Amino acid sequence: MAASLSDIAELAGVSIKTVSGALHGGSARMSEATRSRIKQIAEELGYVTNLAARGVRQGWLPLIGVVADELITSPFATEIIRGLDGAARTAEMAVFAMNLNGTRDVASVLEEVRRFRPRAIAYAAMYHKTVALPEALVGNVGIMINCSEANGRVTSLVPDEESAAFEITRHLLAAGRRRIAFINLPGLLAGELRERGFRKALDEAGIAPAGVVPAVRRPIYSDRAPSLVGTHIAGLMNASERPDAILCGNDRVAMEVYSALRRVGARIPDDVAVGSFDNQVEIATRLDPPLTTMALPHRAMGRLAAEILLSEETVPPQARRLPFQLISRSSI
Amino acid sequence: MAASLSDIAELAGVSIKTVSGALHGGSARMSEATRSRIKQIAEELGYVTNLAARGVRQGWLPLIGVVADELITSPFATEIIRGLDGAARTAEMAVFAMNLNGTRDVASVLEEVRRFRPRAIAYAAMYHKTVALPEALVGNVGIMINCSEANGRVTSLVPDEESAAFEITRHLLAAGRRRIAFINLPGLLAGELRERGFRKALDEAGIAPAGVVPAVRRPIYSDRAPSLVGTHIAGLMNASERPDAILCGNDRVAMEVYSALRRVGARIPDDVAVGSFDNQVEIATRLDPPLTTMALPHRAMGRLAAEILLSEETVPPQARRLPFQLISRSSI
DNA sequence: TTGTAAGCGTTATCAC
DNA sequence: GTGATAACGCTTACAA
Numbered sequence: 001m002a003a004s005l006s007d008i009a010e011l012a013g014v015s016i017k018t019v020s021g022a023l024h025g026g027s028a029r030m031s032e033a034t035r036s037r038i039k040q041i042a043e044e045l046g047y048v049t050n051l052a053a054r055g056v057r058q059g060w061l062p063l064i065g066v067v068a069d070e071l072i073t074s075p076f077a078t079e080i081i082r083g084l085d086g087a088a089r090t091a092e093m094a095v096f097a098m099n100l101n102g103t104r105d106v107a108s109v110l111e112e113v114r115r116f117r118p119r120a121i122a123y124a125a126m127y128h129k130t131v132a133l134p135e136a137l138v139g140n141v142g143i144m145i146n147c148s149e150a151n152g153r154v155t156s157l158v159p160d161e162e163s164a165a166f167e168i169t170r171h172l173l174a175a176g177r178r179r180i181a182f183i184n185l186p187g188l189l190a191g192e193l194r195e196r197g198f199r200k201a202l203d204e205a206g207i208a209p210a211g212v213v214p215a216v217r218r219p220i221y222s223d224r225a226p227s228l229v230g231t232h233i234a235g236l237m238n239a240s241e242r243p244d245a246i247l248c249g250n251d252r253v254a255m256e257v258y259s260a261l262r263r264v265g266a267r268i269p270d271d272v273a274v275g276s277f278d279n280q281v282e283i284a285t286r287l288d289p290p291l292t293t294m295a296l297p298h299r300a301m302g303r304l305a306a307e308i309l310l311s312e313e314t315v316p317p318q319a320r321r322l323p324f325q326l327i328s329r330s331s332i
Numbered sequence: 333m334a335a336s337l338s339d340i341a342e343l344a345g346v347s348i349k350t351v352s353g354a355l356h357g358g359s360a361r362m363s364e365a366t367r368s369r370i371k372q373i374a375e376e377l378g379y380v381t382n383l384a385a386r387g388v389r390q391g392w393l394p395l396i397g398v399v400a401d402e403l404i405t406s407p408f409a410t411e412i413i414r415g416l417d418g419a420a421r422t423a424e425m426a427v428f429a430m431n432l433n434g435t436r437d438v439a440s441v442l443e444e445v446r447r448f449r450p451r452a453i454a455y456a457a458m459y460h461k462t463v464a465l466p467e468a469l470v471g472n473v474g475i476m477i478n479c480s481e482a483n484g485r486v487t488s489l490v491p492d493e494e495s496a497a498f499e500i501t502r503h504l505l506a507a508g509r510r511r512i513a514f515i516n517l518p519g520l521l522a523g524e525l526r527e528r529g530f531r532k533a534l535d536e537a538g539i540a541p542a543g544v545v546p547a548v549r550r551p552i553y554s555d556r557a558p559s560l561v562g563t564h565i566a567g568l569m570n571a572s573e574r575p576d577a578i579l580c581g582n583d584r585v586a587m588e589v590y591s592a593l594r595r596v597g598a599r600i601p602d603d604v605a606v607g608s609f610d611n612q613v614e615i616a617t618r619l620d621p622p623l624t625t626m627a628l629p630h631r632a633m634g635r636l637a638a639e640i641l642l643s644e645e646t647v648p649p650q651a652r653r654l655p656f657q658l659i660s661r662s663s664i
Numbered sequence: 665t666t667g668t669a670a671g672c673g674t675t676a677t678c679a680c
Numbered sequence: 681g682t683g684a685t686a687a688c689g690c691t692t693a694c695a696a
Contacts, residue, residue: 002391002446002449004688004689004690005689005690006689006690014666014667015666015667015668016667016668016689016690016691017666017667017668017691017692018665018666018667020690020691020692021666024690024691025691030665030666031665034665034666046468048443048446048447049447049689049690050388050447050449050688050689050690051447051448051449051690052384052387052388052392052393052448052449052688052689052690053388053672053688053689053690053691054689054690054691055384055387055388055672055690056382056384056385056387056388056671056672056673056674056688056689056690057671057672057689057690057691057692058672058690058691059334059672060384061384061448063428077410078409078410085430085431094428094430094444094448095428096395096426096427096428096429097428098417098426099417111380112426114334114380115380115381115382115383116383116384116393116426117334117382117383117384136378252614252618255615255618255619256618256620259619259620262594280614282584282612282614282615283614283615286584286587286588287587287591288588288591336672336673336674337673337674338673346682346683347682347683347684348673348674348675348683348684349675349676349682349683349684349685350681350682350683352673352674352675353682356674356675362681362682363681366681366682381673381674382672382673382674383674384672384673384674385672385673385674385675385688386673386674386675387674387688388672388673388674388688388689388690389673389674389675389676389687389688389689390674390675390688391688391689
C-alpha cells in the first residue's frame with residue numbers, strides 16, 4: 001500500500017495534522033524547519049496524495065465528468081476535451097469522459113459518472129443538436145457542449161452556425177464570386193442554420209443562390225450514405241451558367257467536391273472557389289489547394305465550459321453561441 | 333449532499349451493513365422482503381454509490397489511468413481509448429486519460445494520475461516509438477500502448493509494422509505490379525520497420541524497389557514540414573520506367589500522392605496502384621478512388637491492454653506485436 | 665506552533 | 681440473518 005500521512009507523521013515524530021498542513025495547507029503557519037523536514041520525508045516515501053480519501057471528506061472528487069453521446073470517436077471531440085482539460089487543470093481538476101456510443105441510455109451513463117462524485121458534469125454531443133434530457137437528470141448536468149437542452153433548462157454552448165455561414169459567404173462575395181452554390185448537410189441542425197446564414201448574406205448582396213443541394217440522400221448525414229456530390233457537381237457544371245463558387249457542408253464534402261471538380265476539369269480557385277466548414281486539419285491542409293474553411297469553436301467551447309462549471313457563481317441557464325474562425329487558405 | 337447508506341438504513345429501520353449487503357453484496361443471504369424494500373428506498377432517495385468512499389476503503393478507485401504523450405489529439409488515439417473503455421467497462425471500470433502535450437514531464441503527470449489511485453496505469457504514445465521511462469516510474473506503469481519501454485521492463489503492445497508492410501507489398505505484387513516505389517515517413521520507427529517489410533517482400537519476389545524516398549525533409553515526420561511528395565512523384569513519373577505502384581508512408585501522404593499523380597495525368601489504379609498504412613477513415617474512404625490501406629490495430633491494442641491490466645495473473649514483461657488489417661478498397 | 669479527535673461513506677470483522 | 685464497531689486516509693474544529 002502506498003504511503004499515507006500517518007506514515008510520514010510517525011517518521012517525522014509529529015501528528016498527522018501537522019503533516020497535512022505542511023504538505024497541503026499553503027499558508028498555515030508552522031516552522032519552516034519542520035515543514036521542509038516533512039516534505040523531505042514525504043519525498044523519500046514517495047508520498048502521493050490520496051484524492052479518494054480527500055474526496056470522501058469533501059463530498060466530491062476533483063473531476064469534471066463528461067457524458068459524451070459519441071464523442072470520443074470524433075476528431076473534434078478531442079478538441080472539446082482539450083479545451084476542458086486545459087481549463088480544468090488550472091483548477092487542479094481532471095476530466096474524465098464516458099460515452100454513450102449509441103446503445104446506452106443517458107440515465108445509466110450519468111449515474112455511472114455520478115458514482116465518482118465529480119465536481120461538475122458536462123454533456124457533450126458529437127454534432128450540433130438539441131437534446132431532450134429526462135426531467136430527473138436536468139439537475140445533474142451543469143452544462144451542454146455542442147448541443148442545447150430541449151427546454152433550455154441547462155446552460156448550453158453551441159457553435160454560431162448562422163454567423164459562420166454568413167461570414168464565409170461574404171468572404172466569397174468579397175472575392176468577387178457571384179454564382180455561389182451550397183452543397184449542404186441535409187437533416188442536420190448545423191446545415192439548417194448554415195443555410196440560413198448563407199441565404200442571408202446573398203440576400204443582402206441582392207443575388208440569388210446558384211443552388212442549394214444536399215450532399216447525401218439520407219436525412220441524417222452519415223459517412224455510409226451514398227454521396228450525391230459527384231452528381232450535383234456534374235449537374236452544376238453542365239448548366240449554362242456555371243457556378244464560380246461552391247460552399248460545402250463540411251470539409252469531407254469539400255474533399256469530394258475537389259475530386260468532382262477535377263473530373264470536370266475545373267480549376268480551384270481560378271474557375272471555382274471552394275469554401276467549407278469545420279477545419280478538419282488532416283483534410284483541409286492536405287487538399288490541393290489547401291482549403292479555406294470556417295473552424296469550429298470546439299476548443300473554445302471546452303475551455304469556456306470548464307470555466308463556467310468551475311466558477312462559483314450560479315447564473316440562470318443561458319444559450320451561448322460561439323464564433324467560428326475563418327481559416328484562410330488558397331481555395332478562395 | 334447526496335443520499336448515503338446510512339440515510340437508507342435509517343429510513344428502512346435496518347443497519348448500514350444490511351443496506352450495503354442488499355445493494356452490493358450479490359450473494360449475501362437475507363430475506364428477499366427486506367432486500368427489495370431497501371432497494372426501493374434507495375431508488376426513491378436517488379442513491380448513487382459513492383466510489384470515493386469505497387475507494388478509500390479498498391485502496392483504489394475503479395479507474396484505468398492513461399498517460400498519453402499527445403494522444404488525445406490524434407484520431408487514432410481515440411481508437412485506443414475506445415478499446416480500453418470497452419474492455420474496462422465489462423469490469424465496471426472507467427478510463428481516464430491525462431496527456432503530456434509536449435511540455436509536461438512524465439513524472440509529474442504520472443503523479444497526477446496516481447493521486448486518483450487508479451487500479452492500473454497505461455502509457456500510450458501517439459505514434460509508434462520507444463520511450464525511456466525513468467527508473468522510479470517503471471513500477472507504476474502496467475503497460476505501454478503503441479510504444480515500448482526502452483529497456484523492456486514493461487509489457488508493451490505495438491503494431492506489427494514490418495508484417496503489415498510485407499503484407500501490402502505482397503498484395504501489390506499479387507495484383508501484378510512490378511515497379512513499386514515507397515514514399516516513406518523518414519526518421520520514424522514505424523517507417524523504418526515498414527521499409528524492412530517492404531524490402532523483404534520484394535526480395536522474396538526477386539525484384540528491386542522502384543525507389544524508396546522520404547515524404548518530407550525533416551527527420552521527424554511533421555505536418556508542418558514542407559512536403560516532398562509532389563517532387564518525388566514528378567521525378568518518378570518522368571523516369572524512363574514509370575512505377576506501376578506507390579506505397580505510401582501513411583494515408584495523409586497518400587492523399588498528396590493522389591494529387592500529385594493526378595497532376596501528371598496518371599490514373600489510379602489503372603496506371604499506378606496506391607497502397608498505404610493507417611486507415612484514417614476520414615481520408616481513406618473519401619479519396620477518389622477509395623484507398624486500400626493497412627489499418628492500424630489501435631482498437632485491439634486498447635482492448636488487449638485493458639484485459640492484461642485487469643487480469644489477476646502477473647506475467648513477466650513482454651513485447652507483443654499486433655497485426656494490421658488489410659482494408660481493401662479500389663486503389664490497388 | 666502543534667496535537668487530539670471526530671467525521672466523511674464505505675466495507676469487513678465479529679458477535680448475536 | 682442481522683447489527684454494532686472498527687478501519688481506510690484525509691481534513692478540520694477544538695484544545696493545548
